[in-house]
Amino acid sequence: MHVVVIGAGAIGSYVGAALAQSGHDVTFLARPAQCEALRVHGLKYDTANGQQSVSVKVVSQAQDLRLADFVLVCVKSADTDQAGRDLIPALQPSTVIFSLQNGVENVQSLETVIHRPVVPVAVYIAVSMLAAGHVVHHGGNRLVMGEADTTETSANNAALFAQAGFAVTVSSQIMTVLWEKLMVNCAYNGLSALSQMPYARMMQTDGVQDVMVTLVQECQAVACALGIPSSPDFMTNLLTIASAMPEQMSSTAQDLRRGKPTEIEALNGYIVRKGRELGVVTPANQVILVLTRLAEQSHCLAR
CATH class of the missing domain: 1.10.1040.10 (N-(1-d-carboxylethyl)-l-norvaline Dehydrogenase; domain 2)
Structure with missing residues (x-):
């Protein structure tokens, strides 16, 4: 599956690295300094098992994005509207969009921009950025996501993250x-x-x-x-x-x-x-x- 990650901060980097490590084709839309680090050194991530590195694709311009099966919005809340505009080139009719963000307004903001449903995801993972392209995991691996329009789609959405090692729950009370x-x-x-x-x-x-x-x-x-x-x-x-x-x-x-x-x-x-x-x-x-x-x-x- 092709997964686009909007934002290469701590959460985006860690979740994107796990998805890439599990075999998905991951592309980041990131700022120029982050792009350079990811291109030169790959995405490094430190866990209790030591440091690992995974190769990912990265672009700094939204128009360079390829069509995606899944899009993960992992930017700060203030950047949500821009992220919504940026992800549009990656959308096809079947694309699923997730918001892995703090706050309670981001899903509505994204849906207003892209006129598509967005799946909210509450993230319970402690991570920090050591440097551009280098994320450190401190603990936790739990994700709680909202329901999709069908039970099958919800199961497929959860499986994307579960197969990458996350503990995933689908909640009807998101x-x-x-x-x-x-x-x-x-x-x-x-x-x-x-x-x-x-x-x-x-x-x-x-x-x-x-x-x-x-x-x-x-x-x-x-x-x-x-x-x-x-x-x-x-x-x-x-x-x-x-x-x-x-x-x-x-x-x-x-x-x-x-x-x-x-x-x-x-x-x-x-x-x-x-x-x-x-x-x-x-x-x-x-x-x-x-x-x-x-x-x-x-x-x-x-x-």
Whole structure:
């Protein structure tokens, strides 16, 4: 199968590498610097089993894409509309498009641009970029995807990733899944970014757990106003993530460290905006949003 991956960041690189390693023909649409690294050195990925490298095709211009069987959108939320325009040359009637992105608005944004259904995928994989074309896997291999129009198509979609070694679940409640992933991001990402601490060390600081609970309670209030339920054990599970991935730094923390724009607007920012629309107060999320905006500016100025 020909798989096109839009975005060669940490998630796109790791999932694309696994698909290529399992025998699929993988093409990345990536920025010029990433293209150069991938062409010269291949895609390197570090796991608990050591470092491996796989050859992949790469283009920097959307018009150079070939028709694809599957397209994976793995860009930051702010780049979603452009990604939708970029993937159009790869589409044929049978192409399946997946969104492997943080946030809850990306699928609708993509569908508005391409006028095609998009399958949402919640990603539970801890990875980071060591350099362009070099991704490091820290833990986790779970994907939860939405249902397709038929049971057979859903099974085929899941098989694409399962055959590459991922633990895949197809959920009939994908919006609840995406919202719970959003709430995890709202609880961990900003605090990890502002402190520049890995999860376990961050959680050792007095008061952090209380702040995280408050952030999530605000998120749950917004979700409830939208008619989206949370699992009864969600809060308990939330607080175990740090022990499961003690050395993990959030993607927001990694972006800040590199002087890159973060996804805070699609995370805590979304909660604040939606809360205002619905008349739900979200002061803790507002504080995380504003402090992260300030940190973005100071990190960019420092560079």
